[in-house]
Amino acid sequence: MIKHITIMKTNEMKKVLIALDYDPTAQKVAEVGFSLAKAMNCKVILLHVIADATYYSMIEYSWVSGYMGFTDTDAKHLFDGGLKKAMKLYLDKSKHHLGDNSIQTLVKEGDFAIQN
Helix, strand or coil, X not given: CCCCCCCCCCCCCCEEEXXXXXXXXXXXXXXXXXXXXXXXXXXEEEEEEECCHHHHHCCCCCCCCCHHHCCHHHHHHHHHCCHHHHHHHHHHHHHHHXXXXXXXXXXXXXXXXXXX
């Protein structure tokens, strides 16, 4: 008996988007996402979305959680250079930590929640 083998054409991934916040687990997310992207020979994009600027100034929210060498002195960029500039610095430090200059970084503003 001859069995037919069906070969399905799959779309090959070309880019991997890694969305980062300042949670202490973000470093691991970036590292694992980067590793997977490289294994699939994909380009990498690091993204941070600013949804509500007041969130970053809340006392109980520590957005500098020791992630990839980001220090309290970097926090000054929130106030002297603007929030978007501080987020860009954060992603650039993440890119440097991953050691790949071809990584693209994006800072966007808007609602990142999934709407039902």
